[in-house]
Structure formats: structure tokens, C-alpha cells
Amino acid sequence: MRFYAGFGYHGSNFEQTYRCYPASFFDKPHLEGGDKVIMPPSALDRLASLHIEYPMLFELHNDATQRISHCGVLEFVAEEGMIIMPYWMMQNMLLQEGDTVRVKNTTLxxxxxxxxxxxxxxxxxxxxxxxxxxxxxxxxxxxxxxxxxxxxxxxxxxxxxxxxxxxxxxxxxxxxxxxxxxxxxxxxKEPEKTQQPSVPTSEATAEDEDAKVEDELKFKPFTGSGKRLDGKASKLQATEIPSASRSSPSDSNKRVNQEMVAPASSGASNSTRQKSGKLVFGSSANSNKEPQKAPVKDDEYPKKDEPKFQAFSGKSYSLKR
Incomplete structure (x- = not known):
């Protein structure tokens, strides 16, 4: 039997040098999906005589680059002195077509x-x-x-x-x-965290002022003066009027007495004098305290609402004649 130069067996272990070629050279693309190689029939004869354990595993050496890998074997049908390998395995070991590779049996x-x-x-x-x-x-x-x-x-x-x-x-x-x-x-790549650029103090102050102006220009609901539905002055209106211009208690009592004298006319005038306005929400609307009345003119002063039914009102009569 003729062997390739460098072919030989050493002791009780299998060790051989072959020239390697990719699977595409021999129309065996199925080799690319695994880590198995195709070796010559003489390798099988030697391995059988050594009583190698199954599955057969081999250590591959590229002495030129000191790269080492491992593989299994699929078939023993390659030409003598030749080993067929997956191309990705040749890339791992930095092997080119026709380069020599040393093969040893091993146990893992x-x-x-x-x-x-x-x-x-x-x-x-x-x-x-x-x-x-x-x-x-x-x-x-x-x-x-x-x-x-x-x-x-x-x-x-x-x-x-x-x-x-x-x-x-x-x-x-x-x-x-x-x-x-x-x-x-x-x-x-890790997602980069967005860092806010540092703004100088002068620029920050200018931005704050612009923000304040924008806030002032924005629509603000429930602002301005509010009025009660019953015509009475709200607490906010009472506080805005200076205390010096408020009417005296005697004047208020006088007006109340006048209202009590003519209840019928008072109800009619109250409905005509009452003006429509905004609703007042918050503590001022729900307060239990009687709001202070703002001083106004006598003809514009809202008179007190009279109940619809007044018991024991009108003229009195005696049973005696």
C-alpha cells in the first residue's frame, strides 16, 4: 500500500498528517452544517485495530499557526493523504486549500x-x-x-x-x-443616554423669563371677578373694596327695614336688578360665613330675597265686632 509522504502511525495512538480541502471541492455541501470530516479508508483500518472508543473524536493541529480544534468523522471515503473539512472549520484554523493539518484521536x-x-x-x-x-x-x-x-x-x-x-x-x-x-x-451597542447640555447662568435666566411670559400668555380658566347666583357680593369682591368706603351698619339696617316694609315690590325689583355672571368655585363658594356686602348706591343695592310663602303676614283682624 502506498501512502502520502509523511503518512504513518505512531505507537498505540492514531496520528496522521493530511492535506485539507473544503467540502465544496467534492460536492459535499452537507458537511458545512456540522463539524464532521471525511477521512481516507486507511485511517479506518488503523483505528479499528487500535480499538478506539466510539464516537470517534479527533484533535486537529495547524502547526504553522498553532491553532487547535476538534471534530468528528462522517465517512472514510476520501483519497489517501487527503481530508475533506467544512470550510468554516478551515477558517477557524487559518487553513488554505492544500495546507497540511495534523490529526490525532482523542477523548473529550x-x-x-x-x-x-x-x-x-x-x-x-x-x-x-x-x-x-x-x-x-x-x-x-x-x-x-x-x-x-x-x-x-x-x-x-x-x-x-x-x-x-x-x-x-x-x-x-x-x-x-x-x-x-x-x-x-x-x-x-448599548443605547446611549441623552445628556442635557449645561446652560450658562445668563442663558438659563433668559429662558426662565421667556417661560414666565409664555405662562402669562396662556389661557387660564376661572380667573377674573366672580358673582353669586343670588345676587349677593362674593367674598373676593368684598375684600377688594376699601374698608373706608363701606357703608355703616345703621345704613344697612335702614335698607333692610325698607325692604321688609314692601316685600312684594322687593321681589320684583330683585329679579330685574340681578345680573348674570361667572360661577364661583372653591372655598369662597362653600363658605358658611356670611360674605360682607360691598358699599353700593342705594338704587343698585341688591335687596334681600323674600321667601315665596310668608306665614302670618298681612293685616290682623279681631273676632270681636
């Missing part, structure tokens, strides 16, 4: 924890990224810290970094329950 512990970091936020926009990730990882045998795996979905490729793995830097994910955590995507 079962993974218990994996932390992933998508390259772009587009991956999080998928309706169910967890289900897509679980489906993709079924085609993987192992995960290595610092590798970038590729997830294909809806004719688009998403790259995800392996940030951390436990209990080792490389773990097997075959038939194991593994906790998965996500780190923020590489292109994620």
Missing part, C-alpha cells in the same frame, strides 16, 4: 455548560433561535472554546463564537444535557 468529557456569542444581532431576530440552534448542534460532535461555528437558516449563514465550555476547554456534546447561555452579540 461530556459538556455541561456552553456560552455562545452571535456575531450579529440578526440571529436573535429569528422567531425561535433556540430551536434552530438545537437542530444545528445535533450535527456536531464536540465544541472547542474560541472556535466560531456556523448556523445555516433560511438561506443565511450565522456565525457564533464558543466563548466558554465546561468542564474543559473542549467538550463532547453527544447524548448529553448541556446548559446553554448567550452573551450579547458582537455588534450590539
Amino acid at each position: 468529557p461530556k459538556g455541561t455548560y456552553v456560552k455562545l456569542q452571535p456575531h450579529t444581532t440578526d440571529f436573535l431576530d429569528i422567531s425561535n433561535p433556540k430551536a434552530i440552534l438545537e437542530k444545528t448542534l445535533r450535527n456536531f460532535s464536540c465544541l472547542t472554546t474560541s472556535d466560531s461555528i456556523m448556523v445555516a437558516y433560511n438561506n443565511k449563514q450565522y456565525y457564533i463564537d464558543i466563548v466558554e465550555t465546561k468542564p474543559a476547554s473542549a467538550v463532547s456534546i453527544i447524548e448529553t444535557d448541556c446548559e446553554v447561555d448567550f452573551a450579547p452579540p458582537l455588534d450590539y
Whole structure:
């Protein structure tokens, strides 16, 4: 049997150097969805004689760049001296077409924890990224810290970094329950907090004055003088009138006596003299105290309302004749 230069077996372990080529060279695009490679038939013969444990896992070395990764094997149908790899795996190891890669068999512990970091936020926009990730990882045998795996979905490729793995830097994910955590995507940016620019004191004073002017120009409801519906002066009007101009108590009593003399005419004149005005809301409208009357002219002074029914009023008669 003829072997490629550098091909050989060392001791009880499998270790071999191959030239690597991407899966697209051999019309095997299904390799891109996992981490499995295709090796030559001679590798299977040697592995069988060593009684290697299944599933078969391998450690890949790029001696030129000191990059290390891990993979599984799918088939043993490649040409001798050649290994067919997913293109994303060649990118991880900085391998070009035809470069040499050293392959060793290895055993990895079962993974218990994996932390992933998508390259772009587009991956999080998928309706169910967890289900897509679980489906993709079924085609993987192992995960290595610092590798970038590729997830294909809806004719688009998403790259995800392996940030951390436990209990080792490389773990097997075959038939194991593994906790998965996500780190923020590489292109994620925190929303910037809007900072208000500092305004000089002079400008701030000018702005305050402008604000005051605007407040004065705004419509203010329930302002101005208010009047009661019964014609009496409101408390606010009574306080605005100077105390010196108020009428004396004797004058008020005199007017009240005059009103009591002619109750009928008083009710008619009161209805004609009463003026319409605004309603008064607040404490002044609900106050129990009698508001003070403002001094007005005798002919404009609102007379006291008389009740509709007055008992025992009118002339008195004696039963004796």
C-alpha cells in the first residue's frame, strides 16, 4: 500500500498528517452544517485495530499557526493523504486549500455548560433561535472554546463564537444535557443616554423669563371677578373694596327695614336688578360665613330675597265686632 509522504502511525495512538480541502471541492455541501470530516479508508483500518472508543473524536493541529480544534468523522471515503473539512472549520484554523493539518484521536468529557456569542444581532431576530440552534448542534460532535461555528437558516449563514465550555476547554456534546447561555452579540451597542447640555447662568435666566411670559400668555380658566347666583357680593369682591368706603351698619339696617316694609315690590325689583355672571368655585363658594356686602348706591343695592310663602303676614283682624 502506498501512502502520502509523511503518512504513518505512531505507537498505540492514531496520528496522521493530511492535506485539507473544503467540502465544496467534492460536492459535499452537507458537511458545512456540522463539524464532521471525511477521512481516507486507511485511517479506518488503523483505528479499528487500535480499538478506539466510539464516537470517534479527533484533535486537529495547524502547526504553522498553532491553532487547535476538534471534530468528528462522517465517512472514510476520501483519497489517501487527503481530508475533506467544512470550510468554516478551515477558517477557524487559518487553513488554505492544500495546507497540511495534523490529526490525532482523542477523548473529550461530556459538556455541561456552553456560552455562545452571535456575531450579529440578526440571529436573535429569528422567531425561535433556540430551536434552530438545537437542530444545528445535533450535527456536531464536540465544541472547542474560541472556535466560531456556523448556523445555516433560511438561506443565511450565522456565525457564533464558543466563548466558554465546561468542564474543559473542549467538550463532547453527544447524548448529553448541556446548559446553554448567550452573551450579547458582537455588534450590539448599548443605547446611549441623552445628556442635557449645561446652560450658562445668563442663558438659563433668559429662558426662565421667556417661560414666565409664555405662562402669562396662556389661557387660564376661572380667573377674573366672580358673582353669586343670588345676587349677593362674593367674598373676593368684598375684600377688594376699601374698608373706608363701606357703608355703616345703621345704613344697612335702614335698607333692610325698607325692604321688609314692601316685600312684594322687593321681589320684583330683585329679579330685574340681578345680573348674570361667572360661577364661583372653591372655598369662597362653600363658605358658611356670611360674605360682607360691598358699599353700593342705594338704587343698585341688591335687596334681600323674600321667601315665596310668608306665614302670618298681612293685616290682623279681631273676632270681636
